[in-house]
Amino acid sequence: MAKSAKRRETPLNKQYNQIKAKYPGALLLFRVGDFYETFGEDAIRASKILGIVLTRRNNGGAHEELAGFPHHSLDTHLPKLVRAGERVAICDQLENPAEAKGIVKRGVTELVTPGVSFNDNVLDGRRNNYLAAVHFGKGDQLGLSLLDISTGEFLVAQGNAGYVDKMLQSFAPAEVLFCKKSKKEFIDLFGDKFHTFTLEDWCFGDDFAFEKLTTHFRTTTLKGYGVELLPLGVVAAGVIIHYLLETEHKEIGHVSRITRLEEEKYVWLDRFTIRNLELVFPQQEGGVPLIQILDQTVTPMGARLLRKWVVLPLKEKTPIEERLDTVELLLQQEDLHEELLNYLKQIGDLERLISKVAVRRISPRELGQLKKSLLQIAPIKQMLGSRTIAKPDAIEDGEAKPKKPSGVLRKYADQLNPCEFLLEKIETELREDAPVLSTQGGMIKSGVDSELDELHGIAFSGKDYLLKVQKREIERTGISSLKVAFNKVFGYYLEVSNAHKSKVPPEWIRKQTLVNAERYITPELKVYEEKILNAEDRIFAIEARIFNDIVTATVEYVAAIQQNARIVSVLDALGSFATVARRNNYVKPVITEEKELDIKDGRHAVIEQQLPLGESYVPNDLFLDDETQQIIVITGPNMAGKSALLRQTALIVLMAQMGSFVPASAASIGLVDKVFTRVGASDNLSRGESTFMVEMTETASILNNLSDRSLVLMDEIGRGTSTYDGVSIAWAIAEYLHTHPDFKAKTLFATHYHELNQLSEDFPRIKNFNVAVKEVDNKIIFLRKLKPGGSEHSFGIHVAQIAGMPQLIVLRASEIMQHLEKDHLTEKRDQKVKEMPKNNFQLSIFEPNDPRTEELKEKLSLLDINTLSPIEALLKLNELKRLVE
Numbered sequence: 001m002a003k004s005a006k007r008r009e010t011p012l013n014k015q016y017n018q019i020k021a022k023y024p025g026a027l028l029l030f031r032v033g034d035f036y037e038t039f040g041e042d043a044i045r046a047s048k049i050l051g052i053v054l055t056r057r058n059n060g061g062a063h064e065e066l067a068g069f070p071h072h073s074l075d076t077h078l079p080k081l082v083r084a085g086e087r088v089a090i091c092d093q094l095e096n097p098a099e100a101k102g103i104v105k106r107g108v109t110e111l112v113t114p115g116v117s118f119n120d121n122v123l124d125g126r127r128n129n130y131l132a133a134v135h136f137g138k139g140d141q142l143g144l145s146l147l148d149i150s151t152g153e154f155l156v157a158q159g160n161a162g163y164v165d166k167m168l169q170s171f172a173p174a175e176v177l178f179c180k181k182s183k184k185e186f187i188d189l190f191g192d193k194f195h196t197f198t199l200e201d202w203c204f205g206d207d208f209a210f211e212k213l214t215t216h217f218r219t220t221t222l223k224g225y226g227v228e229l230l231p232l233g234v235v236a237a238g239v240i241i242h243y244l245l246e247t248e249h250k251e252i253g254h255v256s257r258i259t260r261l262e263e264e265k266y267v268w269l270d271r272f273t274i275r276n277l278e279l280v281f282p283q284q285e286g287g288v289p290l291i292q293i294l295d296q297t298v299t300p301m302g303a304r305l306l307r308k309w310v311v312l313p314l315k316e317k318t319p320i321e322e323r324l325d326t327v328e329l330l331l332q333q334e335d336l337h338e339e340l341l342n343y344l345k346q347i348g349d350l351e352r353l354i355s356k357v358a359v360r361r362i363s364p365r366e367l368g369q370l371k372k373s374l375l376q377i378a379p380i381k382q383m384l385g386s387r388t389i390a391k392p393d394a395i396e397d398g399e400a401k402p403k404k405p406s407g408v409l410r411k412y413a414d415q416l417n418p419c420e421f422l423l424e425k426i427e428t429e430l431r432e433d434a435p436v437l438s439t440q441g442g443m444i445k446s447g448v449d450s451e452l453d454e455l456h457g458i459a460f461s462g463k464d465y466l467l468k469v470q471k472r473e474i475e476r477t478g479i480s481s482l483k484v485a486f487n488k489v490f491g492y493y494l495e496v497s498n499a500h501k502s503k504v505p506p507e508w509i510r511k512q513t514l515v516n517a518e519r520y521i522t523p524e525l526k527v528y529e530e531k532i533l534n535a536e537d538r539i540f541a542i543e544a545r546i547f548n549d550i551v552t553a554t555v556e557y558v559a560a561i562q563q564n565a566r567i568v569s570v571l572d573a574l575g576s577f578a579t580v581a582r583r584n585n586y587v588k589p590v591i592t593e594e595k596e597l598d599i600k601d602g603r604h605a606v607i608e609q610q611l612p613l614g615e616s617y618v619p620n621d622l623f624l625d626d627e628t629q630q631i632i633v634i635t636g637p638n639m640a641g642k643s644a645l646l647r648q649t650a651l652i653v654l655m656a657q658m659g660s661f662v663p664a665s666a667a668s669i670g671l672v673d674k675v676f677t678r679v680g681a682s683d684n685l686s687r688g689e690s691t692f693m694v695e696m697t698e699t700a701s702i703l704n705n706l707s708d709r710s711l712v713l714m715d716e717i718g719r720g721t722s723t724y725d726g727v728s729i730a731w732a733i734a735e736y737l738h739t740h741p742d743f744k745a746k747t748l749f750a751t752h753y754h755e756l757n758q759l760s761e762d763f764p765r766i767k768n769f770n771v772a773v774k775e776v777d778n779k780i781i782f783l784r785k786l787k788p789g790g791s792e793h794s795f796g797i798h799v800a801q802i803a804g805m806p807q808l809i810v811l812r813a814s815e816i817m818q819h820l821e822k823d824h825l826t827e828k829r830d831q832k833v834k835e836m837p838k839n840n841f842q843l844s845i846f847e848p849n850d851p852r853t854e855e856l857k858e859k860l861s862l863l864d865i866n867t868l869s870p871i872e873a874l875l876k877l878n879e880l881k882r883l884v885e
Contacts (some may be wrong), residue, residue, distance in 0.1 A: 004343055011103045012843035019091055024195075026089040026111060027081060029074075033097070036090075037068040049084045050077050079083060079110060079121040085195045087113045100159045113245035113281050114195045115175025118352075118361055125349055126303035127445040131243070132173035133236040134164060134190075135204055138183045143232025144261075146171055147240050150681070151304075151351040152254040152358070152562060154240075156233040157261035160702065161189050162270060167261070168194070169271040170311035172280075179204050179238055197716035198760045199239065209238020216255070225258045233260075241779075254358030254558050267313040268674035268705070271583055277650055278606070279310050280489050290651060294660060296579040298341060300349040301565050302572025309573060313657040318448075320591050323574060323659025328588055330578035331661075337578055343380050344572050347373040350565035364443045364547060367554070370561075371426040377564055378418040380571075385413035385420065412765065416566050417560040425553055429546060441536070452542045454717050458535040464493070465528065477503050483523075491533075494526040577660045582608075586661035594605045595669040595709060596625035597746055599654065604648035605655065608663065609707055617787060618784040619664070622649055626708070626744035629767050633759060634750045636771035641784040643679055643751040646713040649748060650675050653711055671823055672711045672746075676702040679715035701737065710745035712737065716752065726754045738763045786877045846871050856883055 003537050012032075016039065020028050027045060029036040038046045043065040056063045068084035069077055074090075090112065094105040112119065115131030123129050123682050130150045135143035142164045146155040157167055168176070168190060177787050178186050180198040181511045190538055192416065202208065214220060214235065227237070237258060244252055274280070276290045291310050297303040314320050330337040353370045356362035429448050435441075470484045478612070479500040486492050490511050496504055537662050580586065584605070601619035608617035618641070623629055634642050652662045656669045664861040678698050695717070702712060717730045737747050744765070749756070757768045772785045868876065 008744045015103060015106060019089075019106065023087075023089040023108060023111065026087040027637075028089045028091055028108075029165045030091045031071060031106065032068075033092050034071055035068045036071055036074060037066065040065055042651060043067040046081065047427050049080055049086070052077075060097070062118065064361040075119065075121050078119055082112055082117060082119075086483055087111060087197070106339070108248055109251070113175055113197070114251060115173060116244065116247055117533045118150055118356060118359065120352075123352070125300035125352075126297075127206060127307065128153065128171070128175035128304050130171050130176050131177070132168065132171070132194075133177040133239040133243070134168075134182075134186065135236040135239065136179065136185055137166050137230050137232040137813050143230065143234070143236040144168070145233060145236035145240050146152060146173060147244075149244065149249065149252065149255070150355055151565075152256065152355055154237070154255050155256045156227050156230055156237050156258055157263070158230040158233040159263060162705075163263060165190055165672070166269065166271050166274070169274055170269070170280075171308075177243055187292065189351075197243075197445050198530075199243070202806055203239050203242055204235055206235060206806055206871065212238040212241040213258070216252070217258075219372040220259075226260050227258060230260065249359070251359040253555070254562070256559060265314065265316065267315050267654065267672060268707075269313075269654075270676065270701060270705070272701065273650075273675055274311060277647060277654070277675075279654075280307060286609060286759055288420050290606060290655075291394065293584075293605050293609060294576065294580055296576040296583075297572045298345045298502070298575075299347050299568060299572045300571035302408045302576065304351075304575040305569040306576060309658045310654075314659070315657060315671055317591050318595065320402060320407065320657055320659055323577075324588055324656075324661070325575045325592070326659060327577045327581060327659065329408060330556050330575060331581055333387075334582075336383075337575060339383060340571060340765075343376045343383075344568065344575065346376050347568055350374075350561055350568060354558055354561040354565070355552075357551060360551060362551060362554075364430065364438055365436050365437050367426065367431065367547075367550065369432060370554070371423060371430070374419050374423055374561070374564070377416050377568075380568075381418060382511075383414075385407040410708070412567050412571060416564055417557075419557050419560055419564075420697060422554060422557050426550060429550055438544060438547055439540065441540050444546050448546060449542055452539065452546075455535045455539045455542070459532060459539060462699045467564050470523070477505060480504050484531075490519065490521065491529040492521070494520045494522065494525070502724075553842075576658070577658075581661035586663055586667060587663050589656035589664075589667040591670045592654065592668060592670050592695075594668075595674075595744075595746075596623070596668070596670045597711070598623050598666075598668040599649065599652055599664050600667065602648055602652055602667070603663040605647075605651055620645060620648075620784075620786045620807065622748075622786070624671075624711075624746040626746065628743050628765065631734060631747040631749060631763075632764035632769050633746060633756050634769050634771065635735065635752070635754055635757065641771050643715050644735050644784075645786060646677070646679060646748050646750055647716055650677060650713055652713060670709070672709050674705065674710040675713075676705070676710060677713040677715075678702060678717060679713060692823045699733065703733070706743045706745050707738065708743045708745070711741065712745045714746040714747065717749070727755050729758070730756060734759055736768065754788045758808050807872065808879070811872075811875060812878070856880065859883075 016028075016030055019030070020130060027038065027042045031037075031045070043054060044067075045066040045073045046052065047065075050067075050069065052067050052069055052557045055066050057066050078088060080811050088111070089108045090104050090110045093857060094107050097104050112122070115129065117123060117129065128146050129150055130146045132147075133143075133145045137143060141158060142161060144157045144159075144164045144167055146157075146167075155166070159167075174195060176190075176194045176196045177187075177199055178196065179201050181200060181201055186196070210222070211363075213427055217225075222234060239250075246251075269277075269279075275283065278287060280291045282290050284288050288861055291307060294310065295303055297306055297493065308643060314323075317471055330340070348369045350370070350373050353362065353366055354372070356366060357370070407704055429444060431443060434443050446456065453827060466484045473494065474480060474482050477500075481497045481500060483495040484492065485495060493511060494508065495517050496519075504518070504520065510518055511521050512519040521644045569655075599622045602622055603617045603619050611617060622632075622645075624632065634645065636642055647661075652664060652667060653669055653672050654675060655662050656667060678695065699714070699717060702714075706712075714733070717726075717733055730749075730751055734747075734749055734756060736760075737745055760768045768784050768789055770789060772787050863871060863876065865873070
């Protein structure tokens, strides 16, 4: 027995090892009966990630780890493995074990990776799941390609390391491919924050990539896609197609086009700016990014598109105004907006559903969801195409002009395809309550196939027939407790209790003896059983054929439904802008070609939503241009709102150029092509970069990439080093921005260095402003209002006191500051620097010529008893006591 068992095990081991060798690095889920099993290192990793039991088996004298789970739990466990960064090869049985001769044939049916999945439990419906490929070319140029296989979106770009880094941060791919020999370069440029997979360098050949793409798109050239001038990007795209084929994703007809990410169409946002402005991710745990405020979409496609709009604001006036006009229309016609939302809410994830159709992975229930979504397209098309618009002042020859269809809505209506034939087919043939699995039957309606209807009659009338048999035999035999039942071993049988065994007719055949009963079969039951079972098998076969026919018919509509999804996503994103504008009292910005920025009563879109109940955000005006007020130096204490003012300005500009209304009472936005920010403190100690080094790196990136339409936001430049170094650097940067020979970048420069206020005396386009505070009873009140002129104090000690700093430290800090200010005045007067006062209280004031005596007198003379609180008085008394002791 043992020998025989070992022989049976050997072919299975051999089969496993052969399959495992084809997918190095992947965790192999090996189907054995009703379980997916993992072995060795795979088992150890799987047990840790999934929390399942790790066991051992004796494999030819050696112990081997083993861990598995039931096959029906795949949808539960697969997402956990993929989210942990595992590449999972799913190895299934390719034939019926009952019909197999020898070992069951097995093969990998899908390799699921973080960037390649159709599984709804792995994917986030409101975010794209991109697979990226990066190709390192000669010089400083890189190629980048991004594919979301679940939607078919395929993008290509090319640029320097900064541009590719910005794209990777913006699109946040779930997995990145690159060449093995470029590993060090990749880590140096982009860090280790991505799930990555490396490929051999032959995959990155020009001819190889070109052939992969032209074969996939069935063309001889790529000129029709506008990517022929991006050779490095084309290589990256070819690598992605190769990777899909290698991971057993061969049905990818829904990836029907490749789109160039045109750098010149979008506002430049470097990775620092995307991070600092918290556009899509918060910097701190529990923070709120801008996307969370703007995203009020009701469809998954709309949410994914809006996310792209947030990181890719436009810089062309016409498309921006088209978006703004649509938002304005939806705001003005609230009934239209509500009707549109009602239709959109009934639309599922058209993009991902039709992708599943293309790769033949859609379930009967999902096909029903696709039908329900498509049913909303015709009414949306009719509503948008017939909606008439007439402005109140549309008068001609003393009479109101006739209303006419809205051009902006008609454009969307014309691009929608109701797919009427397909809808009719699905409606006629697919049952409303179609099951999840296509192997269970119950998918197809009556009247579609005559043979199927006949077989349904046989199968579904079975219970009635069996009841008749039971009733007839009870009457014939007198066995009142007779039962007719079914199990998988014997099929249909008659069960008789021991009390009635004597009444059993001789023609019944005994099959099983139980404790209290006997089970019998009859020729009649066997004939009926064969008829029923054959009917069920035939029903499953016919229904599978009809369902596949429906799927095949749907495949022909992939392009049309993808187009519908694109239009629906645009309408949903613009509808979200309208919802947010109505809810938060935003206004339509005026977009101009001028080089000025004029904001009235601007507010911070995120902060105003986070304020305590009853508190309102203090709005501020702001004006920048390239002739009179190019640079604003903003001073004021910590917590006064300088950083918020900087960020809100950038957010208002970016929201306007996304096509959104903005939080202000009025805004005129001269188109901006680049937004740079240097705010906040951070370090990168793992790569040997201090806070100050990171600050200087980000600042250098800004100054080396300026343009005439840039918006630059700088907060506390130079504070990571000594005061004199910091002031010098900040001063030089402000000068550079003002005197740049080519570009006059609009700049907000927040600082604690009051010395920078002197810049306005020598440079005409630099103006001083401060965020106002009011000092009452030695306490400060933050007014958060921007006003002309520089601030003379930073009130840092007051802020420390508000933060709960021990009072002794606050008092000592005040004392030191008084000495420093006194020294500074003396230095300015006689160019001598006095030494900082020492906090040495150990000397006795009674020693001859003791300098502490004078200090004690000075302290007492400076005390204002009327302003001291009781606790402050006690602390001061304690301090003086220590001095004399």
